[in-house]
Amino acid sequence: MIPPGSTIGVLGGGQLGRMFAMAARRLGYRVHTLAPDDDTPTGQVADLEINASYDDLDAIRAFARGVDVVTFEFENVSAGAAAAAEAHAIVRPNGRALAIAQHRIREKTFLADHGIPIAPFAPIRTEGDLTVAATSVGCPAVLKTASFGYDGKGQLMVSAPGDLAAAWASLGKREAILEAFIDLDREISIIGARGIDGGWSHFAPIENAHARHILDVSVAPAKVPAATAGLAVDVTRTVMDALEYVGILCIEFFVARDGSLLVNELAPRPHNSGHLTFDACRTSQFEQQLRAICGLPLGSPDLLQPAAMANLLGDVWERGEPNWAKALALPDVKLHLYGKSTPRPGRKMGHLTVLAPTGAEARARAVRARELLRS
Numbered sequence: 001m002i003p004p005g006s007t008i009g010v011l012g013g014g015q016l017g018r019m020f021a022m023a024a025r026r027l028g029y030r031v032h033t034l035a036p037d038d039d040t041p042t043g044q045v046a047d048l049e050i051n052a053s054y055d056d057l058d059a060i061r062a063f064a065r066g067v068d069v070v071t072f073e074f075e076n077v078s079a080g081a082a083a084a085a086e087a088h089a090i091v092r093p094n095g096r097a098l099a100i101a102q103h104r105i106r107e108k109t110f111l112a113d114h115g116i117p118i119a120p121f122a123p124i125r126t127e128g129d130l131t132v133a134a135t136s137v138g139c140p141a142v143l144k145t146a147s148f149g150y151d152g153k154g155q156l157m158v159s160a161p162g163d164l165a166a167a168w169a170s171l172g173k174r175e176a177i178l179e180a181f182i183d184l185d186r187e188i189s190i191i192g193a194r195g196i197d198g199g200w201s202h203f204a205p206i207e208n209a210h211a212r213h214i215l216d217v218s219v220a221p222a223k224v225p226a227a228t229a230g231l232a233v234d235v236t237r238t239v240m241d242a243l244e245y246v247g248i249l250c251i252e253f254f255v256a257r258d259g260s261l262l263v264n265e266l267a268p269r270p271h272n273s274g275h276l277t278f279d280a281c282r283t284s285q286f287e288q289q290l291r292a293i294c295g296l297p298l299g300s301p302d303l304l305q306p307a308a309m310a311n312l313l314g315d316v317w318e319r320g321e322p323n324w325a326k327a328l329a330l331p332d333v334k335l336h337l338y339g340k341s342t343p344r345p346g347r348k349m350g351h352l353t354v355l356a357p358t359g360a361e362a363r364a365r366a367v368r369a370r371e372l373l374r375s
Contacts, residue, residue, distance in 0.1 A: 004028030009067030012074030013040025314343035
């Protein structure tokens, strides 16, 4: 066990690390963070903020020597950086899990090899792969870069086989996958936690709606059949056991109109959809991550009441300072801001959480509160 009073190292400086650091400090841990920028959301609440590139292996080694365990709030840390940290500190989750989750070809291959349901896909590494991919996957399809893609970045719809070469060229001919287009009913996520002893727990399924490819609103519990929810939970546990995972893992799922459930992608860290757990669950995803990586008993993930989370993007600031007083005049609204000084369209600046008797009521109130910010 890594007891309270120990030091946790967080690679990454964003809002996920910020909320993790808040949970860690409440339990008496110290937090160090490393990121390329200064005055980061995580750094603002950490004990120590180190400014260095994730590719600066000497800085990574020095960082790891100064902490008791290293974790991630940002998965696009190189395998070399993860290995450098592992040479000097406990790293949870392990570098293998990170390497699989950060690269779509490795990720999809791993899932397929373990019999996990996914959309048909084909890897694209060379010009010669284009015809094979278009033939095997068919169209319409979605072309996705193999790495460094999130919030819709690095993704293009391909309507016909003849469009694939141009689409790939527009992505810089980077390593990619072509994935079959899914007739989508909804998207859900499962956030699981696995301890060093293999102990496991999960949060209630969360339903997610996106706008411009960025998560817009999440509602828990998700409105899906019990069998669908159960399968998603089982898949999440299977994946975490296969990876010998320690920490928090989120799996994003597609629910197709025919009722089938398919894994979209893995996130080896707390997840935007799980922000509502901060207010809505007995133990938040951030505290659960801390408990898991430190060898503490996992907390109860029970949902206290149906809840909704509405993201606040920089667009909310387009008319000037948001009307905080109007939104906060609603007694059931919780506001979380991430300490980012410069709002930009599409940039995640914060979120609102609402608990209510039903998920639909919580969603309506959260969306209404966000509208009031712009009034």
